[in-house]
Every structure is written in structure tokens, then in C-alpha cells.
Amino acid sequence: MKAYIFPGQGAQFVGMGKDLYDSSPLAKELFERANEILGFSITTVMFEGTDEDLKRTKVTQPAIFLHSVILSKVLGDSFKPDMVAGHSLGEISALVANGVLEFEDALKLVSKRALAMQKACELEESTMAAVLGLEDEMVEAVCADIKGTVVAANYNCPGQLVISGDVLAVEKACEELKERGARRAMVLPVGGAFHSPLMEPAREELAAAIKETEFRTPLCPIYQNVSTFAVTDPAEIKKNLIFQLTAPVKWTQSVQNMIKDGATEFIEVGPGKVLQGLVKKIDRNAQVSSAEF
Template sequence: MSKIAFVFPGQGTQYVGMGKELYENNEIAKKEFDKIFSNLDFDLKAVMFEGTEEELKDTKNTQPAIVAMSLVLEKLLRAKGINPDFVAGHSVGEYSAIGSAGFLSMEDTVKLTSLRGRAMSKVSGEVSGTMAAIIGLDSDKIVETLKEIDGVVEAVNFNEPKQTVIAGEKEAIGKACIALKEAGARRAMELAVSGPFHSSLMQPAGQILKEALEEFKFKNSEIPLIANTTAKEITTVEELKEELYRQSFGPVKWVDTITTLKDNGVTTIYEIGPGKVLNGLIKKIDKEIEVINVEKLSDLA
């Protein structure tokens, strides 16, 4: 029997006004958003609906904004009788997947995401790091080439077979981009990000997060979450806490994640949240999987 997966996007998909249409035109959405907003110690509603692009781009705002919108949409999709057999999320999208699987309540999931965003914002401000997208070169070749570069530089996001993101120290990233182009990459371009996310330089953020996890009431899930760092199934609180710690400074194995879903009989994936980034990546990983985007009320209709 064919199975369904819900997947959730990560940072970079945000835009000013995200979620406003849902909030103003759907009673369930308004109620769920209000629950989320009232559980936070800052005005996320103002940032999402009326803020500036600059405010929304700040990691500590971006992350909870994306997860809040994704989880409200997920609730509306379930109200139509569509439920997942598996969940997964790309980078911070993994937090949306946690809420979707029922490891945490919706409002606590966004609160935890907010803590993650702050921790990452703090640590990225203390290290001189960045990221770069490498297009048109196999990930194995990228990993091999990076071994020759002085300084910290690591392959961190395995997005699709010919697109991998690297992260590390600014100087090392600059050298790596030159070396990877010489090795055959079609493009190697630095990204406009505030830190070297998912690299070992972010380990202090993992430590902050590890302590914060103890303040939350998690419960085991009946819906398996496919983990970013291992592409393996997680259903217990213990496994989840270990994944959340490691994921803040570990890789996003998106290609392996989609392969795992396919191997488990998934034929339809709902991409839930802002943008259509994952749709594009999934089609390059496996053309046979049907991907349905859920971002607006018209998508739900």
C-alpha cells in the first residue's frame, strides 16, 4: 500500500506576510496561531505579518516563523483527513516534523525552535563562519576535496545529487570554493547567511540546546521521523533528544532521507510550509515520487 510523508522546509523560505492569509481567513488557523503567539516572550505575529525583511531574516525570528506557519498548515491538512505515515524536515524543518509527529505540542515546538534560533544566532555571532552552495559536483568528490583544505570546512547539506552546501571558517570556505571549481564544480557560491550552520563550529549551540531540552515535556511518537543526521527512523524521546543536539552541528542528509522514505513505500509527499524549495530537490532525487505543495488556503481547497 502506498504511503504518505509530510516534509517541512527550512531557513531561506520565509517572506514578510507569511501566514497572514491563513490567520485572517480561517478560524482554525487563527486559533492555532494565537495559541503559538501567546506562548512566546516576543511578538512573533508582528514580525511575521508586518515586520521588515531584515527583522524576519534574523535567525532568531526566521526559525520560529517558518515552524509556526508550517504547523498551522499541517493542522489544516489533517482536518481534511490527510495524515502522514512518516515525517521529515530540512534543517529547522525538522522541528516542524517534531510537532507533526506529536513529540511535543504545537506551541512548545515553536517555543523550542525559538530557543534554537537564539542559540544559533548567539554562536554564529561569535565565530567567523559562512556557507557556500556547490553545484554540479558529486558529494563524494566534494568531501574528498575538502580534506585538502586548511581550516574548518565541511559538507553539511546534501540537498540533491548535484547540490551540496559546505560550511566553515570564512577563509577556508573561500579556498574551498576555488578548489571545488578546479575539481569540476559548475558553480561554487558563498551564501548570504549569518553563520556556518550545521558545521562543527556550531557545537556550542548544540550544548545550549541540550540543556534547554530538559525544560520540555516530550513524548514518544507513533509516527516515525526520518532524522537529518542519519536518515534513520526515530520514535522515542531519547533518540529525538540526541538527534536535536547533533543536528545543530551535524549534516542534513536530505538525499538519504528521501531514499529512506521511498524504501519505506512512500509514493506521495506533502511539502507543508512556505515556498517550494523541497519540491525541486525531491524531483531531482526521485522523479517517481508525487510532491504536493501546501502553502495557501487555495492549496488546501
């Protein structure tokens, strides 16, 4: 069974999507439509901007979404997923690919999501940190004992967990985790505490937009970050997407459940190969590849 997986923030690079734009009339049409919907030329930033330009949240999230979704559409009849999943932002890309959301509706949600998250980041100084080489339970226990807000945010693969919260709490947790034997515990260059309670203002803002958007029955199950199991009910998909901003990304558990349900091949759709690397660390026997048009 083929599982198509969609990357999240951090996979961007200058020039992303240019090959699609230049070689496919459908891709060109969708990119131009995206420029109109967003109210600025995101293609100019994607194709000719700087790394700094692409790092701005209001650009990064739509850029990765567009690269992933347009690539899935250009694949045409060869795109036949038995199941899908996306890492954080990538979950919205997956929902377009499996027929739950229309392209235009999803792009508007991604734009609102990015702006809402940016606003939430500006309310309180916050950050994230990568922790390597410890059991998940140890990281969770240390975070629970720290004063302030710090929680497990991304369960990326066994031995790799990202924590998220206010700056002082994250720094204190890193110190404690190193003392407990973490191979690394380093603060990441991100704008805020994604997938933590500090994203509550963004969750409320995005929830209103999601509730007004039509969600259709999917063509195949989606394994969502919040629940980790196969979901096909539009109401449940909607609910899980709303809670995703303040809940952890349970990528390890999602991939394990996909394998348990019959996934034999994982195909990454979008920029980079980060998810392929994570899948191999979750199950070294898994077959991984990049989608190619």
C-alpha cells in the same frame, strides 16, 4: 504512502501565514498564543514586516515553524501522514505534526535554537557555500584537505551540496572545487556556519533545553537529518535532534530511505516549494505537492 515534509530556514516570505490567520479561528488562536510565548508580535513581522525583518534568525526560524505547524493543524482530519521529515529547522515542525512535541514546548525550543545559533555565529566569522555539479565524495575530500574548518553541511540532492565553516576555509574550498570542475561554488548570504563544528556552543545550549522537554512516542516514523532512517523511539529522536546542529543535514539520504520504505507521495507543509524541487531531483518519479487547507 504519504510522506509529509517540512521546510527549513530560507523559505520565508513577507505575508506568510496571513491567509491562515484570516480564514481559520484555530490558526488565529495559535498565532496569538505564539505572540504571547515569544514576547513580541511575530505575526506583525510575518504579515507586514520587511524582507530584512524576516531574515533575522530570531524571527525567521519561529516564523517558518509557525507557518508549517499551524497549517498542519488547520488541515485537520485530512492530515494523515505515514511518515514525516523536516529539513534542518523543519525537523522540529515535523515532530509537532507527528505528536512527539507539544506546540508550546516546540515553539520555545525553536526560539532557543534561533537565539543560540545567532550567538554562535557572533563568536567567529563564518559562512556557508553552495556547490553544484560535483560528486559528494569529491566535495568531502576537498574540504578534508583545507586548512581551517570547512565541512559538508547539507546533502540537498545529487549534485547539490552545501559546505559550512570559517570564512577563509570556505572561500579556499570554493576556489579548489571550481578547479575540480564544480559548475558553481558560491558563498551564500547567511549569518554563520550552520551544521558545522562551529555550532558547538549552540548545540550545548539547545541540548540542555531538549533534555528538559517531554518527547512522546510518535504517531508515525520520522526520518531525521542525522540518522536518515525511520525513527520511533523518543529517546533516539531526542538524541538525534541534539546532534543536528553540528551534524550535516542528510536530506538526499533521508528521501531515498523514505522512498525505499514505501513513500509514493511527498507533501510539503509550510512556505515555499524548495523541498518539492529537491525531492524531484532525488527521484524524478516521485509525486510532490503543497499542503492546501
